[in-house]
Amino acid sequence: MDDEALSSLYDRELTTLLDQLISARSIRRRPRPSDPYCDAECRAAKRLTRRLERAAVAAANRPDPAAAAAAEKVWIDQRRAYRQLRERKSEEF
Numbered sequence: 766m767d768d769e770a771l772s773s774l775y776d777r778e779l780t781t782l783l784d785q786l787i788s789a790r791s792i793r794r795r796p797r798p799s800d801p802y803c804d805a806e807c808r809a810a811k812r813l814t815r816r817l818e819r820a821a822v823a824a825a826n827r828p829d830p831a832a833a834a835a836a837e838k839v840w841i842d843q844r845r846a847y848r849q850l851r852e853r854k855s856e857e858f
Contacts, residue, residue: 802858803851810847817843 824836
């Protein structure tokens with residue numbers, strides 16, 4: 766047998782064994798939005814908040830403490846604005 770045939774045989778046998786040993790699971794995702802008042806504006810604000818959070822964490826791991834403090838402040842301000850937006854949307858709903 767050549768290399769490709771051996772590789773193909775190995776893949777088939779391994780797949781067969783794994784299919785027998787590990788049962789397949791289906792993954793169900795929660796429908797979006799999770800809250801009925803959450804609209805495109807809420808989702809965009811949440812994406813921005815998460816992006817700024819990742820930037821703040823990345824800046825905290827760098828040697829410049831001023832940049833880390835500035836990134837954290839921007840993230841905290843955005844997080845506060847996002848929470849206020851959610852509260853306002855919830856009350857309006």
